[in-house]
Amino acid sequence: MHARQHSAADPDVTGVVLAGGRSSRFGDADANKAVASFGGRTLLGRVVDALADATDRSPVVAVRTAAQRETCAAALSDRCVAFARDDAGFDGPLAGVFGAADAVDAPWLFCCGCDMPLLSPAVVRWLVDTLRDRGDASDAPPAALAVRHPDGTPEPLHALYRTSAVERVRNRLPSSAGPRALLGSLEPVVTVPVDAAPAGLPVEESTTNVNTRAELAAASPPPATR
Known part of the structure; x- marks a missing residue:
């Protein structure tokens, strides 16, 4: 893992890993996708390591149940993380976002x-650097910053959110709202096209999620960097 060159001007960011899902498409009723193995590490461990490397802060793992917390804590026993409980007023990923x-x-x-x-x-x-540069050029920071895919859609679960902005819209959203509804309720939102990334950055790969064991098997682990 490479140490990040930190600047006092960098936004203060905590990485949040949403791990409260039911993994219904991943396997049997007892399957927990978060701890499935991929390239010698759990999926959860890979994501936690990436966020710790990128933000210089201990990530927060949001879970729905005590059993999920126990399973995730065991998988992350050698890592420094905190846990948050999903907001019971919401279903799906937004429960984890608001809980965090x-x-x-x-x-x-x-x-x-x-x-x-x-x-x-x-x-x-x-x-994060794009957010910092945006802040340097404007007195008003955005409420969120997200990748925009080539088809024009923003990616709400690979995105930066201003914590105070998230808190302000909590009571405006129905319990069944999804991540796109959260992003759509915030103003202003900055979206950054994939092709604006520096050459070689694997943006599309970074935003890819897996829902089934077949999708996980089809993914290729990146080369080791440690």
Whole structure:
């Protein structure tokens, strides 16, 4: 893992890993996708390592149940992480986003799923740097910053959120709202096209999530960098 060159001007970001899903498409009823193995590490371990590398802060893992926390804690026993409990007022990923917002003191959250095996610290750092540069050029920081795919859609679960902005819209969203509804409720949102990334950054790979064992098997672990 490469040490990051930290600047006092960098936004203060905590990485949030959403691990409260039911893994319903991944296997039998007892399967927990977060701890599936990929390239010698668990999916959760890979994501936690990437966020710790990119942000210089201990990541927060958001879980729905005590059993999930126990399973995740065992898988991360050699890593420094904190846990947050999903907000019971919401279903799906937003429960983890709002639960994490309650648990952290950082002004920015980078939210992603536990099922993103190719999450790249370099891509996360690029987004943080883009946020910093945006702040340098404007008096008003955005409420969120997200990657924009070639088809024009933003990626809400590989994105930076201003914690205070997330808190302000909590009561405006229905319990069934998804991540795109959260992103759509914030203003202003900056979206960065994939092709704006420096050459060689694996942005599309970094934003890829896996829902089934077949998708996990089809993914290729990146070369070791340690």
